[in-house]
Amino acid sequence: MTKKPRKTGLIFFPAFDWAISPTHPEREERLLYTQDQVFEEGLLDFENILEFKPGMATVEDINRAHICVPDARSVITESHLISAGGAITAADKVLRKEVDNAFALVRPPGHHAMLVVHGARGFCNINIEAVMVEYIRKHYGIRKVAIVDTDCHHGDGTQDIYWNDPDTLCISIHQDGRTLYPGTGFPEEMGGPNALGYTINIPLPPRTSDEGFLYTLENAILPILDDFQPELIINSAGQDNHYSDPITNMRFSARGYALLNDRLSPDIAVLEGGYSIEKALPYVNMGIILAMAGLDYDSVREPDFHAESLRQSDELTRKIERDVAEIHRLWKSRHSLKKKMVGDSRYTRRRKGIYYDTDGISEHQEETVRICEDCGGLVLIDSQADTGKRIYAVIIPHHACPACRLEGEDFFGKIPVQQYSHVYLQDRDKDNFQVKSR
């Protein structure tokens, strides 16, 4: 196999001095053997693989993607600033054309962190991809972005942040939510009224192997990306689909991950989950790095790999084929679906309950979206957590139309502060973040 080598940036930050708790899967040792493998294989000696030190994200960076309660400083630690900062460094290197693509091999992860943050859920406090995407939009003026989440868990946080944004295509493939945390990510979750169809969920049955993943990539993800024409493709590169992962039930291999990355060809990959730290991560990361750098990954193989024992059943193959066809049909009919869904209403409202498993917090949220033909639409959020905090947030979207802007500013001015501990204005379009409190 001969390929054209690409310049790949590697932001490697194993945070050897940070853990959620000493025996938690998200602990110091998580990237230790990956580092061993990367060093031993001499990957950093390749002229087209360049390692960069992560920068640190700022509170302003976080406020572009999140409403943190009561503020960003109190829901994060330095480690989150470095992890998000690593993703930002990856983006900078790619967009300044210092490299062709980049991989932020950082921890802790972020794809379960939603728009409103009362605490940590699914090992995530802030969504490092979303913080990065908003940074990119602010500094490089990029509009259309596709985020492909290949973590085994549904990327529910990323989905939540971009639920109403038609310029951010969020595709998540994951183990069927009926069998795994967080229990969401079904095909009918398609985005808010003004962004319907731009959230795409592809649940896969437990025991899906390389064949199933690659089929889904070729027949759903790549054609949809081709239609959407993003300026930038980001891979939320979770590695817990691996057959040896202790907390999931899939059968993906290191070589499969390499193939997937090679064909998806993301501009930026950001590490998400993956907790088989000895048997999977060293090999999966090696495969991804080689694939991104355009180097031969055919010999990347786990020492205990047996293709035969990982093969998926024919029945499972047929199910995936049917599901993928349905996903494609939904995507093609996204424009007509909006009419059917919103009818003549001026606003839509959804209520949801969010549980922060890592911190044991429950939140109730009511989200109101202004139906708009001209922009992503004004978003209003009323959120109450069992910590006693109740907040209100006004989100003015990127490229907001005058009507949505006017209404949003009006709401923020008029909202009765006494009822809430904090009232926030996140003006994504003007990059303006304001807080009022009683």
Next chain:
Amino acid sequence: MILGIDVGGTHTDAVLIENLVVKRKTKVPTDEKNLLNSLLAVTTNLLRDEQPEKLERVVLSTTISTNAIVQKKTDRVGMILISGPGLPPSLLPVHEDSIHIRGYSNHRGAEMAAIDPEEVAQASRRFQEKEIRHLGVVGKFSTRNPKQETVVRDLLDGSYRHISMGHRLSGHLNFPRRIATTYLNESIWRRYNTFITQIQGFVRDQGITVPIYILKADGGTFDIEHSREFPVQTILSGPAASIMGILSMARCRRDAVALDMGGTTTDIALFADGVPLLEPFGVTIEGHKTLIRGLKTKSIGVGGDSLVSVTDGRLQIGPVREGPAYACGGPCPTPTDAMIVLGMTDIGDALLARRAMEDIGRQLNMGIEDAARAVYEETCRIVSAAVTSMVEEVNNKPVYTIHEILEGKKLIPKTLFVVGGPAGAIAPRMAELLGCPAQIPEHAEVANAIGAALARTTAEMTLLADTEQQLLTIAEDGYQEAIPARFTRADAIRIGQDRLRKKVMAMGAREEDLEIEVIEDMEFNMVKQFYTTGKNIRVKVQVKPGLIAGFTEGGKA
């Protein structure tokens, strides 16, 4: 008394040091055909009228290994590689005499696939057919478990003139570099050992009975007998000698830059708190990336004799050298000519220098003095930019803990040391450009010999303790021992310090020079199903590069 000798490509320099003061120094042209002639000349010069019994030691820095590699005077080496899965052979630094065999140890040193003795025998038969007499054996992760390399060696012991094993040469991870390092070590082994035998004979003939040391790439020394097994450690010891020499004369405890401007190139080295910086992975020689610990140097193609030209109205300095300065009978204008015109040096013919600058001035539409000023300025600017970028690169080196990101030390040079021909001319301007005072150390012309004479014995050791497997591994020593499940990081550090002490003493170190420090010290919980099953402890200890005792305390050379 200490005798320090640097056998360089052009000159052999030597110094005799007594009570930490340079007593005598000498410089003779190197006789490439017979290095012993050069050695004889300098020792005769220096030891004449001296009482031989006052001599305590002889330290030699030699280019024999470097030259063997550069001039390809190497032996053919059969390489047996235990690669396992990962990088394909096409991406490894292998040559036609490399054979990949089955077998694999993983990152924790666990054997995942066994060696097949029949396959080893087959490989060996192929080497024997090609009349290959030297062998290298390298396994992936062999620094985590040297067993498979040793198994192969044991199977073939006696069939070859010599066998090098990867795990003995460095404790660091990097399989491709381990292959290159092992190959180089074996390919120069015979030539180096022949040379060492000659040296020992020569020294005996001179009636010298004191210990003899050889300088390594990291600016440290080891005993000559010990060096026989590790010739590759002596590559690039020339630049290391100069840097150690500057260190000895500068007596610097701060962050500093050292510049050595020669005719063709300028070499840059950095010191952090007075300790020379090492290459993070290992030095590179002739495109071979190795695991050999060595001083970090950067060489740029600008020197006193660099060709000065004008292209599209812009000055170009170097990187080629066409000959000496125009003022000294060379063919083209050089920075040295500019320095002569500006009255910064009085070598050469000043009229010729003016003619050279007149030529440059015509192309730049300026007078002779202005042209000279422009050439001088551009020369200093290029060197200062290279220093700045090197410092930046060091300060941007990736780190892997939050602590280091938040508290990481930044290198901020406080002093500039300049040696080499044009040192006096460039030092003041370099000081301005870099914003720190410049010094020109004494005896700079024999800095390398002084560096060799005063370098201490150095070594490094890597320990891996796995309390789940209850095993401690020190690969460089080929050492493994059982440890209890309760083994701690403090135990690992203690054992490391203890064994390193014994090791460097065996390499010829003196008790008073043992400045042992812990350079890596990490401990990780290994968890299965949310229960801790053991600890993975990693410790690295070293005798850091530096000068022999007495010197660091402010003795004078």
